[in-house]
Amino acid sequence: MLDVKAGDEQSFALLLHRYRGPLINFLYRMVRNREQAEDLAQEVFIRVYRAREDYVPSAKFTTWLFRIATNLALNSVRDSRYQRMEISLDAPVTVDSEDGDEKGLDVAEKHPNIEQHLIEETRKKMIRHAIDKLPEKQRAAVLLHKYQELDYGEISKILQCSESALKSLLFRAYETLRVELAPLVAQRGS
């Protein structure tokens, strides 16, 4: 990032290449829509690019990057929740649309056994639903903890809370997931 600050455009391209995947996945799991996740990721990178001259390496770059991303994602989730409430109560949300636009794999190609494929898809759907049901901040904490493998100090800076508050937030989130995913957890345990 210091090279980007010095005006090295090539370094920004490298930064983009390195972080776009994790960032888009994080945002996708937050907002549950690929297109929206990519739009938000672009916004994050543009903000980083615009702020490059003022960048002070007081914290890790990933902390800064995911802090911007989390703030944008939380705002987007809140906005879309209000929008959904406003649009219509008549239009029921179908099971498929709840899954966002994550396309299933080609059944014939990847799963010769269609029954096995359906079981796997159901499991994934349950896991996605369990994550989606978490309050936004808990969801962000779980995603940063589980998928970005950030340490507690970094996550607490991103979510702007104390480390002990974060531990308690994560504990509550994993407790909820444990209950929501109880059938799958039991299968794994047996």
Add this chain to the structure above:
Amino acid sequence: MSCSRMENKILAYVDGRLKEGERATMEKHLAACAACRVRVSEFRAVHVLLDELPMIEPSAAFDIRMQARVAAEPAKRSWWAWFMPAPRVAFAAAMLLLATVWIGSRTQKNNLSADDIDNINQNMSVLENYDVISDFGALSELPQPVQADDNSDANQNQDQNQQQNQNQTM
């Protein structure tokens, strides 16, 4: 140690992020508490389940759009470019600066010399009492012979000079 005190450390234990001493305390508690043992095992199961969610790849359009957006960003500006959007402000600031310099130079010209200051100091008593002297009625009633005397002295001097000149010519 009670279960509630262990709660915030269970996840760190599952992650393997506890310090040596904390881990030993946790394991001691787990050996005695079946509920926490179950919780640890189920947290581990949740962890594994979360791994089942597939990752998505950025679309091909993402890079293209990103490049276009970065290219559309204004170029890096130097410090003086700050003035560019506001030429009127820059002009006004320059005029203000010129006016300040001009006023400063004028006041320097009007400064008194050391002789002037000495003069003023010598006549300070008169200046301090100027109000009294200027309104002093008795002074205004006095005749003004001073100028006439000066003139008569001057005339006398002139006459003497003329006589001397005549004597010399003779």
